[in-house]
Each structure stands twice: as structure tokens, then as C-alpha cells.
Amino acid sequence: xxxxxxxxxxxxxxxxxxxxxxxxxxxxxxxxxxxxxxxxxxxxxxxxxxxxxxxxxxxxxxxxxxxxxxxxxxxxxxxxxxxxxxxxxxxxxxxxxxxxxxxxxxxxxxxxxxxxxxxxxxxxxxxxxxxxxxxxxxxxxxxxxxxxxxxxxxxxxxxxxxxxxxxxxxxxxxxxxxxxxxxxxxxxxxxxxxxxxxxxxxxxxxxxxxxxxxxxxxxx
DNA sequence: ACGAGGATGCTCT
DNA sequence: GAGCATCCTCGTG
Numbered sequence: 001x002x003x004x005x006x007x008x009x010x011x012x013x014x015x016x017x018x019x020x021x022x023x024x025x026x027x028x029x030x031x032x033x034x035x036x037x038x039x040x041x042x043x044x045x046x047x048x049x050x051x052x053x054x055x056x057x058x059x060x061x062x063x064x065x066x067x068x069x070x071x072x073x074x075x076x077x078x079x080x081x082x083x084x085x086x087x088x089x090x091x092x093x094x095x096x097x098x099x100x101x102x103x104x105x106x107x108x109x110x111x112x113x114x115x116x117x118x119x120x121x122x123x124x125x126x127x128x129x130x131x132x133x134x135x136x137x138x139x140x141x142x143x144x145x146x147x148x149x150x151x152x153x154x155x156x157x158x159x160x161x162x163x164x165x166x167x168x169x170x171x172x173x174x175x176x177x178x179x180x181x182x183x184x185x186x187x188x189x190x191x192x193x194x195x196x197x198x199x200x201x202x203x204x205x206x207x208x209x210x211x212x213x214x215x216x217x218x219x220x
Numbered sequence: 221a222c223g224a225g226g227a228t229g230c231t232c233t
Numbered sequence: 234g235a236g237c238a239t240c241c242t243c244g245t246g
Contacts, residue, residue, distance in 0.1 A: 043238070051238070056232075070231065088228030090239050107238060138239045180238050202239090 001026070001163040005156055009078035013097040013104035017044035018191045020095075020162070022171050025111050027144045028159045035119055035144055037111030037134055038165070041192040041199045043178045045074075045094070047103035050183035053084070054103040065103070073152060075103045081160070083141075083151040090138030091147045095155050095162065109137045109179070109190070111144075112198040120144070136200040171196075177206040185209055 001024060009016060020042050027035040045052045054071030058064075065075055073082055074096055082094040082105050098104035111134045113120055120143040124133050134140040141147065146160065155162050172194040177185050179202035186206065192199045 045238075053231095053238085084238090085228090085230060087237065087239050088230070092238060094238085109238085136239070142240095178238070182237085205238095 001165055003156055004079075004162045004164060006077070006079045006154075009095060009097050010099045011078075011097065013044045013046045013106060014189065016095075016097045016104075017042045017106045017189065018173055018175075020106055020108070021173055021191055021193060022165070022169060024114070024163045024165055025108060025140075025144065026158075026161050026163055027116075027146070029116075029119070029145075030159075033116055033119060035116035036114040037140065037144070038114055039108060039110075039162075040112050040196045041108075041110035041190070043107040043109055043191070044097075044189040045105045045107065046189075047075075047098070049187065049189075051178065051181045052103065052105075052184075053082075058103070065101075071103075074105050075101060076152070077154070079154050079156045081150045081153050081155050083146065083148050085148070086138060091141040092137045093141050093146050093150075107137060108140065110135050110192070110198050110200045111140050112196065113143075131197045135198045136202070176204040179203070179205060181205045182209075 020039050023039050025037045054074040057066040057069055057071050077100050078096055080096040082096055083091055086092045093108045094105040096105050120133050123143050127133055134143045150160050173191055174194040175188045176190045177188055178190045
């Protein structure tokens with residue numbers, strides 16, 4: 001396999017996100033054991049996106065960036081990991097995109113286990129169905145032992161990195177709106193391999209919002 | 221196959 | 234204090 005370089009990530013976020021589908025997430029353990037997963041689902045978050053964690057530090061009028069807060073890390077060097085705690089419980093893994101100074105990130109939402117499944121099963125104790133091991137952004141970080149100790153570390157070198165497989169395959173990529181957000185639901189920036197069982201079971205946010213509205217209208 | 225609810229802690233107002 | 238880029242369990246059909 002070939003490690004992805006900084007150049008790969010220093011591009012338009014909406015190009016990088018689908019390009020990461022089919023690539024590999026690799027964690028090399030101190031023991032030498034390799035945990036490998038095929039990326040089957042990603043989401044793009046851009047500088048001009050209300051769901052973006054760096055949204056609040058961009059001055060809408062002038063376009064200037066205030067160098068403060070958690071979100072400023074998303075304007076850093078492309079290829080860096082942006083790892084944050086979601087709902088006080090689960091770590092989520094992003095990779096920073098765009099040239100330095102522009103904001104952007106791709107959320108790794110689901111992978112298919114290829115190597116090190118024994119380790120993954122240990123980390124995901126109690127999970128019975130194989131597809132439940134890594135079919136979600138919080139599940140895969142638990143499975144791969146990823147937390148904030150990787151925050152702001154480059155994902156272009158061991159121990160945690162992204163790579164292209166020996167044989168690239170042309171996967172059927174589908175798109176939808178993103179999962180679990182309330183703003184920016186109109187953007188179809190979720191990419192996933194059509195029919196892959198490790199794609200997360202979450203409902204796209206535009207559908208969730210529509211159902212919510214329908215429910216409200218039905219109540220007298 | 222759904223829907224509801226709870227656990228939990230960080231960030232920003 | 235509000236608002237989350239989640240996951241799991243336990244209800245009801």
C-alpha cells in the first residue's frame with residue numbers, strides 16, 4: 001500500500017471526500033500489529049458550511065479568520081487529524097483538507113475491517129454482528145483505538161495513517177445529505193459505497209427534518 | 221422495523 | 234445553560 005501525502009489533502013474538500021472512499025485507514029500498534037479498514041463512508045465539511053466547526057471563527061463580512069478556539073485547527077496543515085469528543089462519549093476522526101489557511105475537513109464515518117479483526121473485536125467487546133464493529137464514526141474510533149492523542153498529528157505517517165490499496169477498485173459511490181446535523185442539511189456531502197454493509201445505518205438529516213415537520217403538522 | 225430515552229463532557233453564548 | 238458531526242438498550246408493532 002502507498003501512504004497518502006499532504007498533496008492529496010491540500011485540495012478541494014468536495015474532491016477529497018469521495019476520493020477517500022476505498023482508501024485504507026491504518027493503525028500500527030506498538031506490538032507491530034496492523035489494524036486496517038477500508039473507508040466506505042465519508043462526509044465533507046467546508047469553510048462555507050454552517051455545520052463546520054470552524055464556521056463561527058470566519059467573519060462573514062470580511063472573510064477574515066479569527067485564530068482562536070477549537071475550530072481553528074481546521075485551518076491548519078492538510079493531512080492533520082482533527083479528533084474531537086462527540087456528545088461527551090465518542091471520539092470522531094476527521095482529516096484536515098484544503099491548503100493551509102483555508103478551512104475544511106473530511107469526517108471518516110465508516111470502515112470495513114480488513115486486518116486486525118481480533119483486536120477490533122476486543123475493543124468492541126459485546127458486539128455480536130460483524131457489521132456493527134465499525135459502521136459509524138464513533139464505532140470505528142473505538143475499534144481502532146483512536147482518541148485525542150492523535151489530534152493535530154499528521155495522518156501521512158505511522159502509527160496512524162491513510163493509504164491507497166495495492167489494487168484500486170472503482171466502487172459505486174452514492175451521495176446523500178449528512179447524518180446527525182441540524183444546519184447545512186441541504187448539502188449532499190455524504191459519500192458512501194452503495195450496498196456496502198458497513199455503511200452506517202443513520203438517516204440523512206434532510207429526511208429526519210422532513211419527518212419532524214410532518215409530525216408537527218399532524219399534531220392538532 | 222421503527223421510536224424514545226439515557227449516558228456524558230466539551231465549546232461557545 | 235444550550236447545543237451538539239453518537240451509540241446502545243429497551244419498548245412497541
